[in-house]
Amino acid sequence: MNIIIIEDEVKAARSLETIITEVRPEAKVIAKLQSIESSVKYLTENKQPDLIFMDIQLSDGLCFEIFKTVKISCPIIFCTAFDEYSLEAFKANSVDYVLKPFSKNDIIDAFRKVDELRSFFQQSAITGLNDLLAQLTPPTGKKSFLVFKNNKYITIATDSIAFFYIRNELSTIKCFDLQEYTVNQSLDQISSLLSPSQFFRLNRQYIVNFSAVKEVEHYFMRKLYVKLVIPTPDKLLINKEKAPTFLSWLENR
Template sequence: MNIIIIEDELRTAKSLETIIKDLKPDASIVGQYQSVEESVDALSNTTQPDLIFMDIQLADGLSFEIFKSVKINCPVIFCTAFDEYSLEAFKSNGVDYVLKPFSKDDIKEALLKVDGFKNFFQQKTSPDLEALLSRINPPSGKTSFLVFKNQKYTTVQTDSIAFFYIRNDSTSLMCFDGQEYALSQSLDNIAASVSSKQFFRVNRQYLVNFKAIKEVEHYFLRKLYVKLLIETPEKLLINKEKSHNFLSWMEER
């Protein structure tokens, strides 16, 4: 088995390599890369491996950017210190999501999962990700957010959030009860961490909860105007290119 490690922490990469070689003596580490750019270049110009171990936050960005530049057909085991990217990881050929600091048993379990899918991957050049998702039973999305307000930390349940939005270059969440909280995460990261069945990115500024949608109207230039139960600072407009996906998302309930 040929394996690539994409990890920007050299000590972690070395530890991972040692564990892999101990668990799979016949495996070959055919490449180690530390950045998105380096990984894209390597995967574009070499034969793809049988398996990739991949950190998510690399020196020059999130590793999900790799998938936008290179078609990856092999399974990926994500190793990261952050749990908010799990849903996006499983959409990106992920067969397991290992949180740091990981143990030898964590890596062993992940490798066993890959072995269990071995016949599945041999039968298809490109994995059926929906089938994978049903087999590995991934988490349904982040269930709460830690917020800080009035000199106090508290948690807000995701189900109680009507929408997330960007205003004045800052990200906030708005609850159904009208309470608003500032967040340190970007809207991109939040969108990747919540359930895609529950929330939809209507535009660059807004990520809305399905339960918050009151009605949808046709608007000028074939756009859609989305009205929520909670008033928003701006009109929520969806451009014509995204309208079909939005309506399909609504219909899937």
């Protein structure tokens, strides 16, 4: 079985490859890709694999863009943190998923489903995939967020948001005018709603707007130190594995 991993975080891709090798010794990971651009190029120029493990959010956007250019005829296992509605939609279309951070048992279960439904994957699962993805993925990202503050509902334009972060265990909006608002969604959910060209998930605590980035400095242990145009409660650091993806996001606009 030939497998492709499409994952923008090098460490996560290596971990996934290790688990695949352990649970399916006969399988071979023939390519590890990090972006929409490289995935489209590879899938256009090479024979399609038997299976693809695909991250939802890649270095240059959401993976759904791949399907607009390339017709994929093999089963796909999505690696995602989408909410339950989206996950159930993928399942109904017979495309499996694993939640991050995934375990060895998650991958074993995913392979089992692929084995059981292989014929169904080949005959009908891909047929309606593009329609499903179009329904789940807004093309340009969410334009505003509805918040409740001082006993009032207020609409906050996404363009006015400098960053999202976790404050007192709550997802919080910080605007360029320094106003703050709490929202009910998790950062994972918020990230899936935003335009990937406008916002970047720095780490588990912060999602930043491109317009809010002032400068970036090299830091200890090959990390990056990101400074915004407005103050942040914490020092914004990006680990060395994610640093190349962030720099690529800054450059490729």
